[in-house]
Amino acid sequence: MLKDCSCGELNKGHVGTSVNLAGWVDRRRDHGGLTFIDLRDSEGIVQVVFNPKVTESYHQITSEVRNEYVIQVTGEVAIRPPGTENTKLATGEIEVIARSVKILNTSKTPPFYINEDIEVDESLRLKYRYLDLRRARMQEILVLRHQVVKFIRDFLNERGFIEVETPILIKSTPEGARDYLVPSRIHPGKFYALPQSPQQIKQLLMVAGVGKYYQIAKCFRDEDTRADRQPEFTQLDLEISFVEEEDILNLMEKMFTSMVEILKPEMRLIKPFPRLSYADAMESYGIDRPDLRFGLEISDLSDIAAGTDFSVFRSAIDQGGRVKGICAPGCGNYTRTQLDELNRLVRGWGAEGLLTISLGDSAGSLEDLTMEMIKSVATRFLTLEQILEMARRLDASAGDLLLIVAGKLELVSTVLGELRQEMGLRLELTDPDLLAFTFIVDFPLLAHDEKTGRFEPMHHPFTAPKDDDILLLDNAPEKVHGRHYDLVCNGLEIAGGSIRIHTPELQRKVFRLLGYTDEEMEELFGHMLEAFEYGAPPHGGIAPGIDRIVMLLAGEKTIREVIAFPKTQNAVDLTFSAPSPVSHQQLTELHLNIVEEQ
RNA sequence: GGCCCCGUGGUGUAGCGGACUAACAUGCCACCCUGUCACGGUGGAGAUCAGGGGUUCGAAUCCCCUCGGGGUCGCCA
Known part of the structure; x- marks a missing residue:
């Protein structure tokens, strides 16, 4: 390692020891005959003192070094002279007296401040996201996001869940969101689709005998973005066999209350999470994701x-x-x-x-x-x-x-x-320190689409109808309630899930209600229907949106702030300039022709 | 696709029809400075006011179009 300890971890206990540090120049204060440099690494900041009597090649170094230069410092940790402590700095009681310095890399003047928390034009931040992420606020968010995901993994692992990775190249199935497609080189004219969620795969894992599954899963939907929606986003996808609504809701309530109490103790929760029926939410709040703050x-x-x-x-x-x-x-x-x-x-x-x-x-x-x-x-x-x-x-x-x-x-x-x-x-x-979670339950199974005159699933076509309503499927499908539940917080849909259909008969019946012919059913969902023939257990699950959760915990207004490399409203990655044209050779290999738009 | 907001030195803002030869802060460059921590001091460079067109005697300022960013409706099983 080019360093044997981190800037931020130094304290009085290190006084008198010699250390090797490496990091970025956060700020430099040149007094002519004495120079201070605040040295920053991922752990924090420490003041390094450059003294011509102690530091080798003092004049050369201090005249060359600028903000964001990457330097390596060898020196002694010393207690600061009385009266010069800095209480604003975690390491403010001590400083490092530099003996020698090496410039590991220079830096152009950054296009915006790294060392100050000032609002900068978002497109500029996104173009130079690697510099934006260097800022303290963004570092905090990256850490928080890591903590959230780690918390989730620990919480579920303790409860017997196993994490299973599922494919990113899968099959396009209709309805729902628009799919991102990947052309096949080997099969001309055929396409993979990126998963909108691992919904069907995780159900197959239930059939496979995985009792408790979860995954931190990337999901892709080719739809317009919003403050809380990106073309690709991350869900905690989870599914349990032999489960009922109450089990899932209790698990989620426990997970989110513990998460907040441990990671964000300064935020307040309403416990237990209130439950609202879809009908009551619409009646009293005019929306199925009310802000109950x-x-x-x-x-x-x-x-x-x-x-x-x-x-x-x-x-x-x-x-x-x-x-x-x-x-x-x-x-x-x-x-x-x-x-x-x-x-x-x-x-x-x-x-x-x-x-x-x-x-x-x-x-x-x-x-x-x-x-x-x-x-x-x-x-x-x-x-x-x-x-x-x-x-x-x-x-x-x-x-x-x-x-x-x-x-x-x-x-x-x-x-x-x-x-x-x-x-x-x-x-x-809308108190930003209050997290008003609420479960929305008793959704209708289907919604009638005025334009097409067809029934559409309120959630997705695999949601089970309530047992008491199954007979209504034949003559009054609009009255059937689904075993679907949402978790809402501060006006955001945080999670959606359901108890699923697990018999081929009921699944066919629902597909038929949704207007599929037998042939379409087999072609599009045959793998599910066949799987249900082989002893599929009753099962259900839920999928909380990681980006939205981190956004709430971070107190941010958009999920772009909590995604390392997000896309703009136009679905463009400004860091990479994606999407971009590809070569003719690549297109030829994929059997594709580009049609010029008018 | 609709509606709304934004675009002024590197960055953040002010200016909103004439006193703009575009101001302020910070950053940048040079010089001075041995206890600062948003160090300080002196001097300096830096802006086709997003781009294009129009209205006007006169446009950063008003109008139209384009581009870019954002919010939202549609869309998001």
């Missing part, structure tokens, strides 16, 4: 609205729609501009409009409110009693603002769900 729940006001003279309410209800609302506490004093902005947002989400009712501009009791204190465009169509009834239903007080949307149920829910999230942010109710 705050309330602002949605309530149905349809019955009250039906009794009013307000035509917007009446016509929505006459057309089978609903009137629902939320209460924004303390927002009764919102200005016209602020209210207009909320209206614009709501229209942007597809609603006809937003009815705002201001319950006065100062806090107090509902009972003291008079019609004169209430501000709303609808005041002349509503009685004081009707307004108070809505306010009570929304758990509002004087000084609050009621936000009400009328229309078709689905739209009203979605819009209020968005508005709720927006108000949660504006009112700063």
